[in-house]
Amino acid sequence: MSPSIAVPTPSSMSYRFLGNSGLLVSKLGLGSWMEYGETKSAELWYEIMKTAYEHGINFFDNADSYGMGLGEEYTGTAIKMGINDGTWKREDLVIATKLGMGTKGFHGGSGPNDQGLARKHIVEGLKASLKRMNLDYVDVLYCIRPDPYTPVEETVRAMNYVIERGWAFYWERATCRRGAWVSLPELAIAWCMSNENVSSVLIAARNLAQLKQNLKALSVVEKVTPEVKAKIESLVPFVPEVAKPDGTEKRRTKFL
Template structure:
């Protein structure tokens, strides 16, 4: 396997090493890619050093899991990889294929965690996933029930670790406290959205979690729905892009109206990309990977050349000096001010005037 200078880091406070760039199936598998295309992309990602592949029960109503599982088996048959070579994850909350959309076919109850994960494993034709994520917090289910359910599936050998996705720092802290009190496994990592335009949660809200619990992160949407590639500059919509799909018409409206400022800022980043000798997409992905609290950046692609361009971003991570990162902050104006927020909080609580 050619690593293409891939970087690896421990996933949270665990012994497993995860590639700094990983590959996900959201939007693409079954919607834009068939089995043959998905296999070629997974194979190439692996050749470039990727060892982590992300999925969810709800992606393409479960079809994405089926395609990923079939692609994995094809790679085994062709001698490309073995199960020990790869890390697979799926996410439970929204239900998958075969769900009759009943009141208990979703959420994070013990019932749906167990039934949902078993259904995912059947679709993927796997005995276990390496990580099972709680795809969203479930306010209808006590966190202790979810923590115990996740520990149950780990004890049954259906997953090795569990994590959260888009949970608040308070919810993750409660889950860790419950786990510690009951002698159970804590959540290992969180899967949050993170990119140049969406920074507060990972950089500010989760900061105490890294220090106290050793929480890792598998971030998604490094290109901000494709905005940071620059391909939508001038409100252009390339054929085959995400915004060209009819199901994302509402997102298209938001990008060209509510997020028009992001298109303008993306254009302003072009000189930095040119100076580094990379594309805007590579700059955006490398920027995410350069954050020491990011364990892995989940990328997506519909074409080999797109995947290869994304993965070459790893070469530019060391080139993002503190000076370059500061310049990006100045151009974008999106860096959250931790000190200002702490000062405001202290003032509100009467600790400062």
């Protein structure tokens, strides 16, 4: 290994295969979610990504809708900064992004094909995401929401198309499971990490302090024993389920 590349410091981070694939991702993943108009800098995001990487996180999640595309831009700049600083190489990172919501859907100005899972938006949307991140490919491409207007076959064919061209290595549906059962972030994250059916738990951070608080979950996981789970779930019964449609998947109705 090149001595110029930093190796993540030893931590209690472990890795799981993503779904049924052969891709190993850290049990914690870091998401670049940010609100529209939120003030953040690429330099700050690099420090957050770097700190996460030094704690063993290799899975970094994005979406075209995060900050109306700004989240992807910051991630791309941070990746380049890390390569230039010798913090990581591109192959050290598992970069994911999600399509479906678009970059203009929440604040007007979107056209009838700027969102959804039609072939047109998947191909054009991924090209735009790669341009914002200044990357040749992403490791994982997700469908962020179901699209009731597009045949599943069309979406699958479009996903296979971008994979065949090397713009993405894997594709999957993003499924959100609800049910945070305590208010303490570390315990909630640790509970999710203790679930063997979960490949990687995506966390977010607006600053380093928040990231470091979330990373404390690494020392809590082993304490979430079956007995502890049973006690907590007896107080707040929770049965994981696929999130129900929330209406955002039907925003294209106005164009029909």
